[in-house]
Amino acid sequence: MRPPLLFAAVALWAQQAMPPPKRFEPKPPPEQPLAFHHKTHAGAGVKCLDCHAIKPPGDRAGFPAEAVCMGCHASIKKDSPEIAKLAAFAKEKKPVPWVRVYKLPKTVYFSHEVHVKQAKADCAECHGPVAERTAVGLEKSIHMPACMSCHDRFQAPNKCDLCHDTH
Numbered sequence: 001m002r003p004p005l006l007f008a009a010v011a012l013w014a015q016q017a018m019p020p021p022k023r024f025e026p027k028p029p030p031e032q033p034l035a036f037h038h039k040t041h042a043g044a045g046v047k048c049l050d051c052h053a054i055k056p057p058g059d060r061a062g063f064p065a066e067a068v069c070m071g072c073h074a075s076i077k078k079d080s081p082e083i084a085k086l087a088a089f090a091k092e093k094k095p096v097p098w099v100r101v102y103k104l105p106k107t108v109y110f111s112h113e114v115h116v117k118q119a120k121a122d123c124a125e126c127h128g129p130v131a132e133r134t135a136v137g138l139e140k141s142i143h144m145p146a147c148m149s150c151h152d153r154f155q156a157p158n159k160c161d162l163c164h165d166t167h
């Protein structure tokens with residue numbers, strides 16, 4: 001059974017007015033530490049999940065280890081200045097400080113595992129046709145109304161505490 005305190009917290013949260021829907025503004029790709037292009041790599045036959053392995057904690061899609069990149073780039077284009085930057089990070093065992101594009105506030109719960117593996121949602125539903133892009137910008141909304149309207153479409157639940165930690 002849930003402790004009464006938790007009931008109170010949920011009740012309090014539920015009383016909070018639904019915020020006015022945020023208008024979605026697409027954002028151009030940010031400046032990245034090196035010029036990685038998805039389009040080139042889709043052509044090289046690497047799959048999304050080869051580089052973005054979904055794993056706990058947090059079920060993030062995450063970013064590939066530099067060793068994954070160097071698996072090819074120890075030989076491919078090793079004289080390119082962009083690959084030199086990559087090799088320098090790999091040599092110092094420093095992760096490339098990629099600038100994040102899609103980011104939720106910390107208070108919202110989201111799992112790639114559930115959406116990709118259970119609900120079988122395509123990456124493109126939430127991120128657009130990344131394989132056709134050179135640089136990635138924010139082109140799909142991850143605001144609350146976008147989450148909720150897809151949940152309606154798939155008859156998934158939409159209770160406030162599904163996505164919001166209420167305690």
Ligand code: HEC
Pocket residue numbers: 034035036037040041044046051064068069070071072073076077080081082083086
């Ligand atoms: C499966 C092999 C493979 C992996 C893994 C791989 N790449 Fe590549 N990469 C390629 C190929 C093939 C090209 C195109 C080379 C060409 O233009 O001849 C390329 C091109 C590039 C270029 C452009 C280089 C230039 O100057 O033209 C950059 C930068 C790059 N990759 C970065 C990365 C990064 C960062 C990672 C890891 C996140 C990565 N690559 C992982 C195969 C790979």
Ligand code: HEC
Pocket residue numbers: 032036038041042046047048049050051052063064098099100101102103123124127130131135136
């Ligand atoms: C060779 C490795 C590689 C492959 C394959 C790859 N990605 Fe990426 N992805 C990266 C790297 C490196 C970044 C960070 C640089 C950037 O934003 O372009 C990134 C960034 C992203 C982002 C932006 C993340 C953020 O900051 O919010 C999304 C979304 C994404 N990838 C989706 C995909 C999808 C969908 C596919 C398959 C179509 C894919 N990626 C294939 C390496 C890869």
Ligand code: HEC
Pocket residue numbers: 048049052059060061062063102103104105110112115116121122123124125126127142
């Ligand atoms: C239902 C929508 C949805 C789908 C489907 C989805 N993503 Fe995401 N993605 C998000 C959200 C929301 C975030 C921001 C997460 C956060 O900040 O906590 C995100 C963030 C990311 C990031 C940034 C790093 C991270 O894990 O936070 C990458 C990379 C990414 N997604 C790649 C992918 C790839 C590859 C696929 C397909 C295999 C995919 N996504 C499918 C919604 C989705």
Ligand code: HEC
Pocket residue numbers: 108109110111114115118119121125126142143146147148150151154156157162163
């Ligand atoms: C492409 C449609 C789609 C989008 C967009 C989407 N969802 Fe979902 N979501 C689903 C479906 C379908 C389920 C039910 C999955 C199941 O139970 O098999 C689900 C389930 C969930 C769950 C419950 C699963 C769990 O881990 O307990 C949470 C939480 C959730 N979504 C959060 C979000 C958030 C936050 C966003 C927006 C950033 C979002 N979703 C966007 C389709 C979507």
Ligand code: HEC
Pocket residue numbers: 013014016017018019022104105108142143144145147148151157158159160161162163164
């Ligand atoms: C399917 C996931 C989901 C459900 C269900 C959900 N929210 Fe949200 N909510 C979000 C996301 C994502 C954000 C992050 C802000 C944004 O980008 O829209 C958010 C933000 C908020 C905020 C912060 C205000 C703001 O504009 O950032 C409040 C307040 C809020 N939600 C209230 C609620 C209430 C009340 C309910 C129940 C009626 C609810 N939410 C149900 C996903 C959800």
